Amino acid sequence: MLEVDNIEKYYGSVQILYGVYLKAEEGEITGILGSNGCGKSTLLKIIFGSLKSKYKLIKVDGTVIRQKLYATGIVKYLPQHNFIPEFLSIRKALQLYDVSETDFHDFFVEENFNLSQKFGNLSGGQRRIAEVFLTLKTPSRIILLDEPFSHISPVQVEAIKQLMQVEKQHKMIVITDHLYREITEVSDVIYLIKNGSSKRIEKLTELEDYKYISVGSL
Numbered sequence: 029m030l031e032v033d034n035i036e037k038y039y040g041s042v043q044i045l046y047g048v049y050l051k052a053e054e055g056e057i058t059g060i061l062g063s064n065g066c067g068k069s070t071l072l073k074i075i076f077g078s079l080k081s082k083y084k085l086i087k088v089d090g091t092v093i094r095q096k097l098y099a100t101g102i103v104k105y106l107p108q109h110n111f112i113p114e115f116l117s118i119r120k121a122l123q124l125y126d127v128s129e130t131d132f133h134d135f136f137v138e139e140n141f142n143l144s145q146k147f148g149n150l151s152g153g154q155r156r157i158a159e160v161f162l163t164l165k166t167p168s169r170i171i172l173l174d175e176p177f178s179h180i181s182p183v184q185v186e187a188i189k190q191l192m193q194v195e196k197q198h199k200m201i202v203i204t205d206h207l208y209r210e211i212t213e214v215s216d217v218i219y220l221i222k223n224g225s226s227k228r229i230e231k232l233t234e235l236e237d238y239k240y241i242s243v244g245s246l
């Protein structure tokens with residue numbers, strides 16, 4: 029179980045997060061929703077360890093993690109932007125992420141990817157789906173995904189959602205995206221970031237109550 033608590037973040041004198049709490053369990057997908065600029069990416073970066081915060085408490089299986097979480101080797105993070113270097117071939121990326129070529133070909137049956145193709149030569153959408161696939165499939169216990177559904181086609185969104193259901197059996201998956209219907213459908217637990225705090229959503233109508241979505245759009 030991953031538990032984060034008391035996350036407070038300032039950018040300069042501007043406070044973005046005020047004591048955020050979130051719990052992600054193995055076997056579950058934990059979705060984070062929130063309007064533009066509310067601090068979702070900031071929160072994932074703080075959990076991953078690439079961004080400092082004023083306060084934070086991170087526990088894995090009840091043990092407080094004092095080092096940066098990424099230094100433990102148990103977490104992988106998909107940032108909002110393309111992150112696999114352009115010069116890297118698909119084959120090399122598979123090796124680095126410890127994902128088999130067979131798994132890659134099985135997932136991308138329709139696409140004729142050549143494993144020696146470099147990331148810089150893929151289309152924007154191809155590059156994104158390959159990054160999402162690698163991050164999900166890599167054998168790390170904690171997976172943080174920032175906007176995995178944006179920029180990929182509807183068929184691939186469905187394929188990724190199915191893969192998540194398989195991978196979550198032995199992983200803790202935390203995900204955020206503006207495609208909120210995808211998030212509400214795939215997530216077992218949902219948090220909404222509002223006014224710098226996290227609220228656990230028990231009923232989807234609360235998303236209307238908190239004005240994240242307009243009334244009647246569910």
Ligand SMILES: Nc1ncnc2c1ncn2[C@@H]1O[C@H](COP(=O)(O)OP(=O)(O)OP(=O)(O)O)[C@@H](O)[C@H]1O
Nearest residue numbers: 039040044062063064065066067068069070071206
């Ligand atoms: N390096 C930075 N310096 C100053 N302010 C920042 C910095 N990074 C982010 N912010 C501000 O912090 C707030 C939260 O940003 P963040 O990217 O975490 O939001 P988000 O919820 O992921 O937004 P979106 O959904 O639009 O991607 C925004 O108001 C943003 O302008």
